[in-house]
Amino acid sequence: MKIVPLSKAKYGMVIAMDVRDTTGRVILKKGTEINESIIYLLKKAGIFNIPINSTKIVSDLKKETEKHGVISKENLDLNYNKVKDLFKNLENDGHIDIDTVIDIASSIKEDLENNYSDKLFVPLKKLRDFDEYLYSHSLNVMIISSLLAIENKIIDDELLNISISALLHDIGKTKVPKEIMNAPRPLTGEEMNIMRNHVLYGKKLALENNLKDENIIGGIYEHHERYDGKGYLEGKKGSYITKFGRIIAIADVYDALTSVRSYKGPWTPYKTISFILTNVEKQFDGTFAQGLINAFGIYPAGTRVQLNNGQFGTVVASNRANKIRPLIKIDHGDIVDLSEEKSLRITKVLDYIYIE
Numbered sequence: 147m148k149i150v151p152l153s154k155a156k157y158g159m160v161i162a163m164d165v166r167d168t169t170g171r172v173i174l175k176k177g178t179e180i181n182e183s184i185i186y187l188l189k190k191a192g193i194f195n196i197p198i199n200s201t202k203i204v205s206d207l208k209k210e211t212e213k214h215g216v217i218s219k220e221n222l223d224l225n226y227n228k229v230k231d232l233f234k235n236l237e238n239d240g241h242i243d244i245d246t247v248i249d250i251a252s253s254i255k256e257d258l259e260n261n262y263s264d265k266l267f268v269p270l271k272k273l274r275d276f277d278e279y280l281y282s283h284s285l286n287v288m289i290i291s292s293l294l295a296i297e298n299k300i301i302d303d304e305l306l307n308i309s310i311s312a313l314l315h316d317i318g319k320t321k322v323p324k325e326i327m328n329a330p331r332p333l334t335g336e337e338m339n340i341m342r343n344h345v346l347y348g349k350k351l352a353l354e355n356n357l358k359d360e361n362i363i364g365g366i367y368e369h370h371e372r373y374d375g376k377g378y379l380e381g382k383k384g385s386y387i388t389k390f391g392r393i394i395a396i397a398d399v400y401d402a403l404t405s406v407r408s409y410k411g412p413w414t415p416y417k418t419i420s421f422i423l424t425n426v427e428k429q430f431d432g433t434f435a436q437g438l439i440n441a442f443g444i445y446p447a448g449t450r451v452q453l454n455n456g457q458f459g460t461v462v463a464s465n466r467a468n469k470i471r472p473l474i475k476i477d478h479g480d481i482v483d484l485s486e487e488k489s490l491r492i493t494k495v496l497d498y499i500y501i502e
Contacts, residue, residue, distance in 0.1 A: 152194045156499055157450055157460070157477070158203025167191050177204075181458055182450065182496045189229050205501060210436050210475050211267040211447050217257045217267065217289065222237040225250050227345050229313070230281040231488035237320045242355040250310035251288065258292050259305075264466045265473060267447045268293065269502055272412075276328045280319055283401055288312040290441075291365075291390075295414075297320060298393075299436030304361075310392045311365030311398060315356075318348030318366070330409050342358050342378050345370055349419070364388030369395045370381035372429045384431075392431040397423060401431075402495065417447035423427055444469045449472035460499060486490060 147162040157180060159410065165174040165188070180198070188196065191486070211408060212219060220265075232246050239246060271282040291312035295305050295327055321326060322344050333341060349367040355362065368382060368391030375383030387395075403418045424433040443464025445451060451474065452458055456498045459474040462481065470492070471484035484490055 147199055149195050150186055150198055152185060152196060155180050155185055155188075155196060155198065157458070157497065158499070159198040162197040162199045165193060165196060167193070182452070185460075189215050203290070204501065207475060207499065207501055210462040210481060211269070212471070214263070214265045214267040216261045216266055216268050216293070217254065221253060221257055222269050222271060222285075222502075225253055226282065226285055229285045230278065233281050233284065233317075233320065236317060236351075240351065240354070242314070242317070242357070243353065244355065244357070247310055247313060248306075250285075251306055251313055254289060255292060255306055255309050258289075258296060262293075262296060265463045266441065266443075266466060267463045267501075269439060270401065270404075272500060272502065273502070276407065276475075277324070279329070279407070281314060283405065284313055284316055286401040287394060288398055288439075289316055291394050293441040294393045294396060294434050294437040297440050298434060306392060307359060307362055308365065308390050310357075311362040312394050314348070314352060315366050315369050315394050315398065316344065316348065317351050318344035318346065321347040321351075324346065332409075338464070342370070345379055356477060359387055361390045365390030365394045365447045367391070369378060369398050373426075374428045377429075388432075393434050396430050396434055400438060412500075414449070415442060416444075416449055416452050416495055417497065420443070439469055440466050443472050445492065445495065447472075448499045448501045449495060450499060451492045452494040452496060455495045458496070462501075467479050 158445065159180040161174050161176055161178040163176050165481040166171045174349045174358050227423050228250050230244060232243055236242055269296055273282045275277060288309050292305065292309045293310045307432060321343060326340055345367050349363055352363055352366055368387050371377035371382045371387045371391055373384055375381050399422065400418055403413045404415055406412050421443060422430055422435055422438060426435050445461045449461040451461060459477050461472045462475050463473040465472050465485050468485045472493065474482045476482055482490060
């Protein structure tokens with residue numbers, strides 16, 4: 147049992163002991179399952195900390211999402227460990243093991259090409275260990291960038307190259323001091339300059355390790371340029387930014403905003419996609435941003451929703467053919483494909499559950 151703030155209570159948690167109001171009356175019995183209605187009831191009663199136990203709800207949801215997974219859980223974990231070793235070696239001696247880079251990129255590329263379909267779940271590796279954020283972020287950006295590339299008909303060697311570029315997009319951060327990388331506060335002007343220069347450090351590292359492809363280098367060096375020319379380091383604009391740079395910029399922001407950092411909590415995928423769409427033609431290339439919606443849907447997997455019949459549920463897969471009608475696991479019920487159940491629709495977005 148543990149006590150959690152009501153603000154962090156999620157669907158699937160279970161009340162660990164009777165909850166009483168200020169008069170001593172039991173308002174929720176031990177074993178009650180948390181959902182959005184229960185959270186509303188507790189807020190109304192002025193209760194903001196609750197005793198909870200974990201349940202199998204999320205693991206049951208994982209079984210449903212895995213049926214539509216574009217990458218297998220085993221491959222995700224295996225490649226995360228490879229990325230971790232790759233970056234640790236790079237941090238120690240400045241050497242990039244190109245064979246390992248190609249092995250990781252090829253493995254993810256093969257899974258994506260084999261499993262990409264209309265009903266889709268995109269698993270990402272999210273960690274709470276800030277010291278390992280660079281490794282999980284690099285893997286996630288590679289996955290997302292590759293999906294955006296596939297959505298834009300990028301195939302074969304070019305797809306492999308963008309996977310490589312995305313995997314290595316932040317290698318320059320191995321040259322940034324950890325106290326700046328993980329600072330739980332706003333950076334000073336001098337620290338910000340050091341952080342921004344990670345794209346230059348990354349370009350130099352890539353060239354020193356005989357990575358010569360201009361597009362791969364472009365993705366590493368230009369992923370913080372903005373479509374409106376207000377990015378860094380060179381203030382490039384629009385199509386003057388390489389295609390790889392424009393794609394990786396979207397993937398980089400998506401993963402960063404949906405991750406726990408030392409200085410912030412995560413945004414929901416729903417909120418993050420809304421932010422990216424709002425900033426199309428300002429920060430992002432709209433053509434590639436559309437691919438993000440195709441891959442994750444308007445309601446990404448893990449989004450808690452309410453339907454027009456009053457039922458609550460969790461999105462378990464997006465529907466590329468109809469972005470607003472995903473697959474939903476009804477609470478203690480069946481899977482509903484909204485593309486087939488025409489009388490049902492999502493009326494409210496409630497919360498988000500992270501499903502790996």
